[in-house]
Amino acid sequence: MASRHSWWLLRTARPPVRIWWGCRASHSGAGVALKREYDAVVIGAGHNGLVAAAYLQKGGLKTAVLEKRHIVGGAAVTEEIIPGFRFSRASYLLSLLRPQIYSELELKKHGLKVLPRDPYSFVPLLKDGQCGKGPHSLLMGNNMVDTQSQIAQFSEKDAEAFPKYEAFMSRLVSAIDPLLDACPVDMAMFSHGSLLQKLRALQGLKPLVRAGFTLGKQLPQYYQVLTAPISKILDFWFESEPLKAMLATDGVIGAMLSPHTPGSGYVLLHHVMGQLEGRQGAWGYVTGGMGALSQTLARAATTHGAEIFTEKAVDQILSSKGKVQGVRLQDGTEVKSRLVLSNASPQLTFLELTPQEQLPLEFVQRISQFDTRSPVTKINVAVDRLPNFLAAPNTRDGRPLPHHQCSIHLNCEDMQTLHQAFEEASHGRPSSRPMIEMCIPSALDPTLAPPGCHVVSLFTQYTPYTLAGGKPWGHHEREDFANRVFDCIEAYAPGFKASVIGRDVLTPPDLEQIFGLPGGNIFHGAMSLDQLYFARPAPFYSSYRSPIQGLYLCGSGAHPGGGVMGAVGRNAARVALEDFKKL
Known part of the structure; x- marks a missing residue:
């Protein structure tokens, strides 16, 4: 990775957006210093923040994006954690991104390439098949006839339904x-x-x-x-x-x-x-990893004139007499603006960045009680060969087979297994047989790994944020759970553990600390009915506006919620633009 004082270059099919470490950003190739005043400031360069910035700037507002990390994208990033292997370190698949954003921001023109998956789902089973045959599996794709044939192995009735x-x-x-x-x-x-x-x-x-x-x-x-x-x-x-x-x-x-x-x-x-x-x-993989999507969104925003700055952590949202005034950075720099849109979580935005005396007590209480529990531990793995499943053996040449491009569901033989995994985590114990969704994006995008090698994404649950007895996650607990996951995979695909070159284990506290996901929750908050639509993030504040005039929420904690969708950023920007005209 580049040094802290050089241009950050993410290898993609298109030239990357140049974003200056620490003090500069570029939208035309030349460095531009952070100004002391803008029409709008966006806190956080996650995908929603980048979408919001693009629409704000396109709407005529001079906009700056301030990102605390050294890299844009929030949870949609590509990082080379293990030399030669580039991982979609947090989010790893694309589907939900709104079609209007594709067209209005001309994402294909700016270099976005997505690799559709067909087939899309593979469920290998541990139990033996019928008539003494080896373990069988369920493979589902876009061809309905083939999918029904697969389902019919288990139930003719289900195939028809x-x-x-x-x-x-x-x-x-x-x-x-x-x-x-x-x-x-x-x-x-x-x-x-x-x-x-x-x-x-x-x-x-x-x-x-x-x-x-x-x-x-x-x-x-x-x-x-x-x-x-x-x-x-x-x-x-x-x-x-x-x-x-x-x-x-x-x-x-x-x-x-x-x-x-x-x-x-x-x-x-x-x-x-x-x-x-x-x-x-x-669902599909983004060529170059999910960071390539974020680079495309950044390119769309900077093409319109938005300025994006990394390593610029916001310390406080400034306001006076109920109106937003701008932000103050951790280095003491103040940036004035008439609008502030926060891509951060509701808790970070309103409980840490906003002075509490500026907010109604009931609103603070609602945000404090926003459910952010998460069961997710993400494990990124570098391997020197493809997993070889007993239910679908590899060919001698080692090339990817159709099932390798799928979401591969392990420990998913029945719903009781999923429920038991949940029960264990509910009592503070990482699941003994966790639900595992394995993806191998290098099966379709070989640029992510050295020849013959692959990157493997393991989205696992259930793991609690805090272990039983209030014990925090430590190195031993983290490695113990990862070993348990690998033992489960080994049962389906013997030889997997021997293929591992390196791994990156991210428990819920890790996801919170690195990516700002509260409680490790990939949606910024539970997608339960009591936290949707009118009530997201709080009753009477579901329209992206906040109790402070000019301060908006544009992250996944607002309607319609999480996933790499971009709808929150687009919707919040449109509301903010409408309000700006009335100022």
Whole structure:
């Protein structure tokens, strides 16, 4: 990696954005010093912050982005942790990024390349197959006939039901999709504004009303999907455990939930809302890793004139008489601005960066109680050969097979296994048989690793933030859990442990410390029904605005929540631009 006082260059298919360490940024090739005044300041260069900056600058506001790390992207970064191996260190797949952002910010023109995956899901099983054959597996892709054939290994009934289930979920996604790009109803304005303001606030109900009409008489069934445990939903549709467990992973991934927890159905929906290359629900790898996406967003923002500065940690949001005045950096520098948009979590924004006396007591209490529990430990692994699964052996030449490009679900034979893993973590114990989602992006993007080698992403759960008895994670506990994960993989793919060159283990406290994810939560806060839409991050403050005029939340703690979606950044910027015109 480059020294601290040189240009940071991320190797991608396109020339990277040049971002000056510490004191300078560039949008035209020449260094530009941080000014002491802007129209808008964005705190944090995560993907939402970069999206917000692009729209603010495009809307005519002189905008600066201030990032505390040496690298832009937040959790969407590519880092060379092990020499020669470039990892999407935190987030690792793309699907949810809003199509409007693709087109309006011309991301393809700025170099974004995404590698769709087909097939997309692989579930190897430990148990022997029928008639004395070896362990079998479930492989699912875009070809419905082939997918039904795979499902039929376990249940002919499920194979027949699967297309109907897909159509059912697709209709719900179509109904809810417009809500992602709209500001929730401004309940504060509706409650306390003038008659005209109340009427304007009611305009926000249009997407909800349209969603109801789209769902029609099936609305009660869809309501159940949003509120019931995912296990109940899947039990209605299917009978085979491997299929149900695989689908259930999208209902609990990144969330401290069991498949039997009410509301886990919405988390499933959140993960099938995206699209890739026009295909709904598809996921893919970004060429060059997730950092290449962030570089593309930064390029879009700087092309319009935004200025991005790394190693510029904000110490305090400045305000006076209920209005934002700008920010003060940790080095004491003050940057004045009429708008401040925070890509940081609600807790960091309002409990650490904002003077408490400037905020209503009830608001502070709501933010303090925002649920940020996370079950996730991310492990990045460098290997010298592909995993060789008993259920789908490698070929002699060692080249990637179709299942290597998938999300590979391990310890997902049945939903009870997932529930047991959750139960253990709920009592402060890392799961003895954790849920593992393995991805091997180098199977489609060989530039990420040396020839013959691969990068492996292990998204594992369940691990508590604090261990039983209030004990913090230490080196021994971290390594012990990683070894447990590797033992599980070894059972499915003997030889995996011997292939490991190096690893990077990130527990919930690590994810919080490095990436600013509160509690290690990849969504900045639980995607539970009590923390969505009107109530995200707090009732009466779901419209990206805050109690301080000119201060907005543009990170995943606001509607519509987490994932590499960009909707929060786009929506918040549009609200801020509208308000700026009234200043």
